[in-house]
Amino acid sequence: xxxxxxxxxxxxxxxxxxxxxxxxxxxxxxxxxxxxxxxxxxxxxxxxxxxxxxxxxxxxxxxxxxxxxxxxxxxxxxxxxxxxxxxxxxxxxxxxxxxxxxxxxxxxxxxxxxxxxxxxxxxxxxxxxxxxxxxxxxxxxxxxxxxxxxxxxxxxxxxxxxxxxxxxxxxxxxxxxxxxxxxxxxxxxxxxx
Amino acid sequence: xxxxxxxxxxxxxxxxxxxxxxxxxxxxxxxxxxxxxxxxxxxxxxxxxxxxxxxxxxxxxxxxxxxxxxxxxxxxxxxxxxxxxxxxxxxxxxxxxxxxxxxxxxxxxxxxxxxxxxxxxxxxxxxxxxxxxxxxxxxxxxxxxxxxxxxxxxxxxxxxxxxxxxxxxxxxxxx
Numbered sequence: 001x002x003x004x005x006x007x008x009x010x011x012x013x014x015x016x017x018x019x020x021x022x023x024x025x026x027x028x029x030x031x032x033x034x035x036x037x038x039x040x041x042x043x044x045x046x047x048x049x050x051x052x053x054x055x056x057x058x059x060x061x062x063x064x065x066x067x068x069x070x071x072x073x074x075x076x077x078x079x080x081x082x083x084x085x086x087x088x089x090x091x092x093x094x095x096x097x098x099x100x101x102x103x104x105x106x107x108x109x110x111x112x113x114x115x116x117x118x119x120x121x122x123x124x125x126x127x128x129x130x131x132x133x134x135x136x137x138x139x140x141x142x143x144x145x146x147x148x149x150x151x152x153x154x155x156x157x158x159x160x161x162x163x164x165x166x167x168x169x170x171x172x173x174x175x176x177x178x179x180x181x182x183x184x185x186x187x188x189x190x191x192x193x
Numbered sequence: 194x195x196x197x198x199x200x201x202x203x204x205x206x207x208x209x210x211x212x213x214x215x216x217x218x219x220x221x222x223x224x225x226x227x228x229x230x231x232x233x234x235x236x237x238x239x240x241x242x243x244x245x246x247x248x249x250x251x252x253x254x255x256x257x258x259x260x261x262x263x264x265x266x267x268x269x270x271x272x273x274x275x276x277x278x279x280x281x282x283x284x285x286x287x288x289x290x291x292x293x294x295x296x297x298x299x300x301x302x303x304x305x306x307x308x309x310x311x312x313x314x315x316x317x318x319x320x321x322x323x324x325x326x327x328x329x330x331x332x333x334x335x336x337x338x339x340x341x342x343x344x345x346x347x348x349x350x351x352x353x354x355x356x357x358x359x360x361x362x363x364x365x366x367x368x
Contacts, residue, residue: 013320020313020316024309024313027309031302031306034298038295085253086256087240087251087252087253087256118239118240118253118282119253119256120256120257120259120260123256139281141280141281142280142281142282142283143282143283143285144283147283
């Protein structure tokens with residue numbers, strides 16, 4: 001056996017072991033990567049200043065029942081997108097306020113859209129009746145809108161300008177001065193252009 | 194219509210009624226709490242972590258249990274109800290992830306990991322057995338030969354020769 005052949009036969013098993021080790025290492029890294037991607041912290045506040053994800057919602061209440069709403073179609077008008085649920089105690093604090101603001105800013109072209117998250121439809125509708133809500137609300141089918149907006153719970157409210165950019169993300173219930181100040185900003189931005 | 198024909202028709206009508214009543218859903222009446230919980234335990238509480246809908250005390254889960262009861266009373270099967278909740282609220286509400294989309298990984302990865310582990314173990318064991326099979330006879334022979342030559346070499350040591358020569362001389366003197 002020549003020296004070269006001897007070297008080859010001696011190095012092949014260790015080289016094969018190294019390849020196996022590399023393959024195993026790559027698999028582990030890939031697995032950890034997938035887990036890290038799935039478990040990465042998500043929060044809606046990172047969306048502030050970003051283009052709002054589009055949504056397709058079908059209203060289930062009042063005069064808007066059965067009407068489809070998408071962000072694309074509402075482009076050019078400010079949108080207040082509010083996530084709520086009938087089982088959400090904190091949502092109680094802002095529902096009447098949102099309804100009042102809808103009346104006050106409807107003529108300014110502001111659209112209020114409620115997204116009913118993880119709710120039984122009948123319970124959601126009863127909840128809307130309780131607060132005499134008239135602006136369009138829709139069930140979040142498959143929780144897709146909630147996930148697209150990276151919500152962390154309810155209530156959460158997104159203030160989207162007429163260009164479709166999220167100007168503010170509110171986690172938790174809104175106060176009246178805060179809501180009206182944010183709405184004034186949205187409307188002012190619209191009239192400036 | 195003669196009497197025999199009329200009886201025959203009545204008999205057919207009775208059979209049709211019986212068949213229809215048998216074809217009615219299992220839960221024609223209000224389902225029991227156990228029947229509701231049987232389905233509810235296959236759904237995860239959407240607002241808590243690690244609790245199924247049957248065991249969860251929140252208002253959301255109470256609403257969901259009521260909805261399950263409603264669907265059971267309408268004659269929906271367990272799978273149809275689970276499909277309804279998955280479509281309405283997302284796949285993440287199912288206790289057992291569906292075998293589609295991203296969730297396929299949950300089913301595939303453990304199997305792949307176990308197979309990879311077994312393959313790795315088999316590879317290592319093959320290496321060990323090959324090494325021991327290649328080493329045992331030759332090395333054993335080598336050890337024996339080394340021991341024998343060590344003994345032979347030991348006797349050839351100069352100091353040893355001198356010592357043996359003196360022992361022999363002393364023995365001769367004694368004799």
